[in-house]
Amino acid sequence: MANLMSLRARGARMKLNSRSRLSTEPNIPVPLSAYVVDCAVYIDGHRLPGRWSHERAVREVRDRGGDEGNAFVWIGLHEPDDEQITGIAETFGLHELAVEDAVHAHNRPKLERYEDMLFAVLKTVCYVGHAEPTTSAELVETGEVMAFVGRDFVVTVRHGNHSGLHDVRLKLEEDPEQLALGPAAVLHALADHVVDSYLEVTDAIEADIDLMEVEVFEPRSQVGSEQIYVMKREVLELRRAVMPLGQPLRRLAEGYSSLIPHEVRSYFRDVDDHLTTVAERVSGFDELLTTLVDAVLAKITMQQNNDMRKITAYAGLISVPTMIAGIYGMNFDYMPELHQPWGYPAVWLVIGTVCTLMYRTFRRNQWL
Template sequence: MVRKKLYRSKKKLGQAPGSVVYTGERPKEKLFLEAFDFTKDTYTEKQLTNIEDCFEYKHTETVTWINLNGLNHVNAIETLGKHFDIHHLALEDIVNISHRPKLDDHDSYLFLVLKMLYYNNSHNLVSEQVSFILGKNYVFSFQEAEGDVFNPIRDRIKNAKGRIRSMASDYLLYTLIDAIVDHYFNVIEVLGDKIEDLETDVFTNKSSDNLSIRIQDLKREILRVRRAVFPLREVISKIVKNETNLIQNQTSTYFKDIYDHLTQITENIELHREIIGGLMSMYLTSISNKMNEVMKVLTIMASIFIPLTFIAGVYGMNFKYMPELEFKYGYFAIWGLMVIVFLVLLFYFKRKKWL
């Protein structure tokens, strides 16, 4: 992960401010464009073949959502930005996928960056940067690759479900952000299930070689979710405070609901962080206790054999004049003495509850 971040930062070294340089790892991704243009009574859906097809939606009276997949196509993004008067610094942030969530108000449009989180088919956490540009009658979304959480929104637009077709572009932006935030709950639920599994393994003493690795991996997942959620609260807070003219007062109320959801998610993340920290402490404690048990057994065994070794050592010396060497039953007497010493020590350790 560190090497990847260093590689991304090297791509930007020496570049002038505003240079549109793709910092992702999918340089061969195909450009995919789709446009949803609608009013309360009309609806059209198109899969665009080139970036110039987006230009016709600039001054329409309808609401338009244009989704672009393939941030590696920087020339197409620059062409789109030039036609819609998007600042070159915003274009730079769109293709720089390591940005934290942010909101920039450029008077004629809003520029937002946030993280889309979901688990793929391999049960790995995916954190993909999604950028939005909100204009008077349009919303642009920029994704690194195909696959997102917006299919319910597409269905609502197509089938005129809810109020989405009767509202302006700011409400469309709300629905897109809300879809992303709703999937945060799914991620939190999966994290909770993973924590429960780890708790079971730790408290049932099912220690394994990879248990500490699993705890550390889960801790990193929680940190990735935290880095995505915490800055987004600040972004939504600015919208709720109505610091921009592109968000209507009635739509600002809906963004308050997103803020409440993010607050709930934040509390769950902090709770998960505390639990995972406690699990690591509990795991280390259980390992230490097991080590103490092993050391206790070894110490008791050593304590038993020390006097036996002393007796055997004394009568194993090769002095000529040792009174017991001439004793007829000396061998059996020494064995009897060692057995008695062993039993006495064993009784003593059990009485002290060391065994």
């Protein structure tokens, strides 16, 4: 029994020592909070191994001379609340107004400068496919990615479940030369990723609009103006994400801040060119959908005119026997052919002849 107790005590001491080493050695993984997606330290474009808390990551970078731009921290957050982001905001010196925007989201794309820090807001979009593009349901989901960019850190805040940045991080880590350009390279990668997603969404919407256009001009189609208005509303949602982003990208390409080195500005010009392509597509979608709405309304008007002509023609055909039956139904004693044996078939012959002539006339004039 004594030996068993001593073994247990020894095991407990070993676990305690191992936990102490985990908390003091920088390269031992440290559990991250639920809202912290990833926290990494990059030196000359290469990621240091292990997981880091934001305090230790900043300390490591600044001990290595992060002010020179070859070392920085990139921490990614997902929908943090005020309490969760407070510690990170204090560590990195984030401006309180920008922090408020990052927590509550629902911002327009924009770029703001706070002393030695940039705050960028990008709208993310995701195409939601349906079996039929004419279904009256949401086709585009939106989210937000916000980035705090300093000389030795990047803090990204993501809202929405479709706007993950894991692939962006992996792609940058596979290109150490690009990543060595510092936090500005991360901001460019984010903008490039978002704009590329715009291109993918516009491709999907274009296919839906083409199919809808075929359906609109198909005889006896079931596409109504309500479905086109739903598509137009989704295009408007995409337009709100795309159009305001042009000015921030141009400011970054023109040297709006010293945080964006000259080597990175040309990359932002390329992203701005892609955004221009997207903006032209969105404007074209809006005009085409307006034309489709007019076409549907014109088609409905033509159908109503055709229906009214058919109703009028049938009413004319029915009026002939109705009029004759009404006259001979008045039961006067002195009326022509009332007491003649051929009177009844003669009336039917007159009705049939007149109705046949009217029917042929209506068919010749394409009323029936």
